Amino acid sequence: MKKTLAALVTLAVLFVALPLAAGEIKGKVTCKGLRNNEDALVYVAAIAGKTFPPPPGHVKIDQLNLTFIPHVTAVLVGTTVAFHNSDAVLHNVFSPDSCAGKFNLGTWPKGEERSFTFKQECVATILCKVHPEMEGFVVAVPTPYYAVTKADGAYTIPNVPDGAYTLKVWHPKAKATQKPVTVAGTATADFEISK
């Protein structure tokens, strides 16, 4: 009887506690003056006293049809990004940004890839010297709580623990902004950004 009661209490606690531990932040980013609302990165800023281990695998960015796909990639600091060439032409990847060590990965053919680890917070522009119009962005952020908007501007950041945070927005063509957000289950935060 005691065992059954304990099991029931545990279940009840878990039932109440689990949704709190796995909250989410959702909302919409409106990019004023731009063609659509895609490519806005929304992320939780550094949380005092907390660090997060980078994911074990590589995050992949493809070079396909002379474009970086995706155009904006968010990664946790410490993540290794693999740049894959899917085109039948040579591609190169380099970054002019100091926070990414101004890396230049050389040139490689179709089917091959080269990688780089982003060891600090960084907004890294990624470019291809072979095709000057190609441009993409890797943004290394301090928490694993982030999302990049699609054309409608909607975003959802899942699995955010309850708490008070600073929510930041970055966009390649608009001014960055931020606002405080308190997560208790589901929180909503909308942004309007412009050039």
Next chain:
Amino acid sequence: MLIRTRSAAALAVLVIGGLGVLGGAGTAGAVPVFSRKYQTSCQTCHTIFPKLNPFGEAFRLNGYHLPGETEEQVKQKPVSLGADAYARMWPEMVYPSTLPGNVPFAMNVKMADLYQSSHDDTGHTIVQNDFQFPQEVNLFSAGTLGDHFSFFGELTYAENSDGSGSVEIEHARLDVISAFGPEHLFNFRIGKLAPNLYDGFQEMWLMTNNGVDSLFTYNPVGWNGGTGTAEEGAGIALPARTRAIEMYGVAAHRLFYTVGVSAPIGPGGANGAYNNSASKDFYARVDYKFGGMALDGDSTGVKLPPENWRETSFRIGAFGYWGDGSGVNFEITDPDGNPFKMQQGKFSRTGVFGSLYVGDLNLFGAVVHGIDDLSLRDAETETEISTFRTTWDAWFAQADWVIVPTFQLSARYENLRPGDPSVPIQQTLNANFSYLARANVKLMLEYRRDLHDSLNYQIAAVLRAAF
């Protein structure tokens, strides 16, 4: 006596002091390239094409960028020639630029039925009725190359009343927009262009078919000075188009200036000897606009009506053009018919321009005072025989009235006092009724006459389309 022959048509070319009416063909200024780029109507920028409304004027002065342009306003996505990040890597990487999303070409076509009456030098009245189909075809190319460069070109085929035709590059220029310093203040243009010196009254911005010939086709060269207008082989009054390097800008939203160095085109058309002259001409203009939309498109603190051709404003400016035509000989004769040569030495043109908008009415005009130092030379040895100075004055006033956007009226009075004191003042009336059948198709009825000679007139029915 009426003469209705082809030879009479040729004689009409020689009419002295006439209306300068042949063809009426001039440059055009409606460029549908931008309608495509922004997916917007011609009437966004034109009251009736090619006449610009205040917004269109700001767009033009802004190097074909909308005032405060945003990415979403540009419907034809441009082709990137370099990632934006390359800008901060210059000079290690080439500074980024763009190409227009589509091939930046557009056309204007003018069909004209030109009925005109004039005199030949024997006093005969000549009547012509020409189907000039087409009178003129213009191929435009215009657009922007990134944020700071833009271009404009115009290739024109014009057909004359005798059936002959001519092809000319009327404009071919490259602009550098907001090259440095505050936005709008320092812009440069280089190429064959219509100088901003005539902003607002050069033919390419008029709603009428005829230009202001008293200002632009007056021939200052003659035995005792200029006697009237002339289409070819004439000296320079105000060069409608030049090969120039020009700087212009807008300060404090409403103060406009331009300065330029130019080699005027002429005499004798596009490849005239003036282009070989060792000296270069200079021009300058400064304007201020009170009220209405600012010249850079700013409308802060101004209440503007939704009818974008309307505003209450007054723009006034002063301009000058200084040149030297030495080294270029013109063929002239004395009163007895003996041949001589004459050079147009140093000359100056100074003037004032004003434009008043009140509701649906735009009243504008310009006054020009010309001074020419003429050099008479022997016909064979070209030795200078004598020099003398002549002065001339020309002015015009024009009223454009938007009855409704579909129907518009224009009336212009021109007054020319030629340099030759024996030639009386010439006065011309030009009246126009325009029907804007579509935003890019219009029909004009235009009447022009010499106010001193009721048999010296022209009636034109012109169908014009831009696409």
